[in-house]
Amino acid sequence: MERRRFLRISVSLPLKFKKIRYVTKEGSISKDLNIQGIRFLSQEFLPVSTNIKVEIKLHKDKEPLRFIAKTLWIKSRGENLYEVGAKIIEISKEDVKILSELNFKDI
Template sequence: MERRLFERLTAHFPVKFRDTSLDYGLDVFLKDISASGLRISTRERLFLNDYVTLDVKLPDGQDPVPLSGRVCWVREAGPRLYEVGLQFQKVNLVRMHRITKYAMAFSGN
């Protein structure tokens, strides 16, 4: 049984890598999130200990939520498809509240 310090919420939102031309959801989707990190599905190959910043697009019409973290695991999920775990370096509670509010509303968590 997996034990986590923070509850993990299912959260299917389009994401894009900050400072790239990739469009939301074309190559990256947020899968789940907790106060300590998140899991994304992407066609972009990332490597352990890479630092990335993502913009999460929520259905509230406001600016995307930027999240930064370190890649702590990568596994292949299919041909040219990867699941990636990111560990947050710092947590902004206001940003986390926006995401968890919509994650709970849309997924029934």
């Protein structure tokens, strides 16, 4: 039984993430997203409970969404490819509003 309070929208968007306290950023693609969390692909193994800074470009003419998330689970999807589920733990009020009002058909 699904326990989410908010519908996850299936969306494939480019995103960047980096582990907190690390310098390098990794490029990735989102799988789905809502105001509570995100699922994405990563070429880097991210242990559960890793805090990451995420940046998602929704529109080429607008600033990206930025938030901090904590990894909840990770699954291997092949050699050097992982599917990651993360919970959003810190996000600005402006970005929550954008996410909650977003019509993914326009992306």
